[in-house]
Amino acid sequence: MPRFLHTADWQMGRSYSRFDTEDGAALVEARFEAIEKLAQLANEHQCDAVLVAGDVFDAQTVSDRTIRRVFNATRGFAGPWVMLPGNHDAALVESVWTRATRLGAVPDNVHLALEPGVITLQSQGLALLCAPLTQRHTYGDLTEAFNGYDTSGGLIRVGLAHGSVQGLLSDDIDATNPIAPDRTDASRLDYLALGDWHGTKQINDRTWYSGTPEPERFRNNEAGFALVVNVTGPGDKPEVTPIATGRFQWHQWRETLAVASDLDQLLQRLDALPEATVLDLRLEGAITLAGEDQLLGALSVAEARFRSIRCDRSGLQLEPTDDDIAELKADGYVGEVISELRSQQEGDRGEPARDALAILAGLLKGRDQEASQ
Template sequence: MKLLHTADWQLGRSYGFDDGDADGVSPSAALSQARFDAVAAIAALAHQEQVDAVLVAGDVFDSQGVSDRSLRRTVGAMAGFAGRWVLLPGNHDAALAESVWTRLQRLDIVPPQVTLALQPGVLQFPELGLAMLAAPLTQRHTHDDLTAFFDSADSAPGLLRVGLAHGSVTGVLPEGVDSPNPIAADRAERARLDYLALGDWHGLKQVDTRTWYSGTPEPERFVANDPGHVLLVELDAPGAPPRVTPRRVGRYHWRQHAAEIRGVGDIDALGDVLAALDADTVLRLQVQGLASDADIQHLQRLLDAERARLHLLQADLTGLRLEPTEADLAALRLDGALAELVDELRALQQQDEQAELATEALKLLFDLARRAEAEA
């Protein structure tokens, strides 16, 4: 048997980037669209690999309030694979009495090959040789292990036993991320599962031989936990260990970088780092250090060019202190009160509580002086 394990599609997710351009290009809208594109890529991969089923381990939708249009787009994105799909509610799209799932059903657009696992239990697909033990979330958070019934759940002899759940494996994820919706770390062994497909952790992670998080198929955070994959799971026979192969389907790369600037050489080195990034990169850049006015202008030209090339670049320059050189000051021909103001601001830069404000004031003063000189 061949399965595709995926989770955390978060369809309908919006991004809070302030990125509206006059030409109508919106990086945030493209990131939202990429989530639907990832589903289409999963369907194409499922068709290519001729898998028996695609298992979606929760958080198909980002919220209960996604639009009807998004629901229809979801079904459309799945159309590339005509085989069995099993969709499980997670904490973002829990199977409440009134939910995104009931809306989906009322629209009457769920294809017959798509199974919505809205109740805990065993879904048997004898034509596939598969018994699916499903533990959907019927509320956003629970402190009970909803997979506990797996241990005593019966399935027909000869069927592969595969679990599908959404939550936090106890004691396995990095410290501090444990949340409600716990799952026992040895659930696969205790429940005699051939494979346990999990969602909730957005990165690719193996818990044990039979238990995996697939992670979200399209990255959406500045977290280095290896997102952007689905898992191809091959099961030879009941009891045999699964063969699990990650397949990348995500488009965008989310990166963070911190740079220390002490001169033009550091700016050029930063330029080399940025030039090596793929154009489909969402970058959060933090720059600190000391720079002359000329160096800051050089840096801004570099960042402007990279903003046009990269998908999205967020640059935080609040830690970069302006240190005007004598040449900078001479070029602006400041005298009298303005010269005294520059000296005062430079002195304030040496005081921790005033340094950031003084630096911003200096930058503004230099900018205004350059404009006045240009207009003269």
């Protein structure tokens, strides 16, 4: 009964320039750790092979060091690895794959599917029908060639491809590199292992996208998994089990604060997130000066606890309450300035007015604290 691990879209060499240097380096390292975890899972689940359905590398120009580290990370599983070129690392005449071969970086147990055809793993009971991308974009279905591939009797026929199943994925996925939705039936496949969609997704009983093993974007599409696939025999329905592999959780929150309870709920949700969190937070609405102090304190704690947090507060207006104003002891001219800044937040100078109000409130609080010492 063949059992294999299906993974894809490692995107090794991907950079995270929008993050702080320390955070970006940790996110890069997590992707290498994900490969090591895949090797560990392949051993734990007694898999016969690991199939990588495209985009092992993020670009043809990744460094030699990255190439070597990728293949070094596979050493934890001694069984066969089969790697398919995708749109990011297409099997060009001169490519990241030819460079890896020249470097002598490819271990003997790693099979590179650089040409269309069948890779037979006889002792594992697998016949792998491969449709590598030999250019970044194609407009014909490369898996159509599977129809004419003969395989030895008794072997499980597994298709390995990278592209977009026509008519079944969201509209924003690339329309290039199409794959027919009935490919498993038309080509008599027991299973079709796909890459390109970065989240785990079932197309039908025999067709799955594994998604990327380590999330790298904020889109909520079930990233951070690999698939353990069991097929009892030719023609039998495969048993597919998603296994969590991701280290970091990526969250993108868009929150509107209107009343005090909104802030309380937000802070509770922040506190419930694990340390391995990458959070993009955008706040709108209004907040009191006391609430602003509470929010800034919570964000400061989160910055030290999470892997990364970015908070955009440009759409959040400061609306001091009467108690806020009384606490600031802002009477006379200073009180008039505060009133003017409050009103200016509604106009074109909203963000500068908000910042000025926050600075002024901070100065007034600092003055009172010094006076009390």
